[in-house]
Amino acid sequence: MSVFISYIVLGLSLSAPMGPINALQLDKGIRLGFWHAWLVGVGGMAADAVFMLLIYFGLAQFVDTPIVQLFLWMFGFFVLVYTGIESVVKAGAPARDSRQSGGETKAKSFRTGFFMAISNPLSILFWLGIYGSILAETTETYQGGQVLIYSMGIFLGITLWDFAMASVAAGTGKWFSGRIIRWISIISGLVLIGFGIYFGVKAAGILLS
Secondary structure (H helix, E strand, O other), X not given: OHHHHHHHHHHHHHHOOOOHHHHHHHHHHHHHOHHHHHHHHHHHHHHHHHXXXXXXXXXXXXXXXXXXXXXXXXXXXXXXXXXXXXXXXXXXXXXXXXXXXXXXXXXXXXXXXXXXXXXXXXXXXXXXXXXXXXXXXXXXXXXXXXXXXXXXXXXXXHHHHHHHHHHHHHHXXXXXXXXXXXXXXXXXXXXXXXXXXXXHHHHHHHHHO
């Protein structure tokens, strides 16, 4: 049980660093409420599950090919820059009422979280390094069923963090004034654009190499 709890803590620690998903959750939670922010996290978790399965079944080696890396960097660039610009543009009219949300449905929040995470090459390399090494270590000590259970512990930790992040973001919006909320949305959007530009530079590096 103590080993399982340690993997939950690991999942929490993996999710905590500020990144595109956390920035988007903050923006969605403040403008649109808990469910939009949480579903962004759920979309990100679905992408994490894909990464974990790919690594678990040994398919992640294909990521090492330049053409795949180029596609991932470029796709990540477009997704993050588009989402960031959208966040900045819509920051001028924060709304919690779904009728004023400008077509930002819960399904769209989920899709945005998923595509943002699945197109993030840093996430892929991160999971390759972290989960790949964990998998190599645990398979030497535990059987396949136990490895899967401990992997679920990591996933549970990620789930707890996303729930907490969505709750904080949604609760924060109730206390801040409209002007502060707009600036938070703008800053969140700029963070996303910054990540996107970084991805674009990486893609350009592959093209020019």
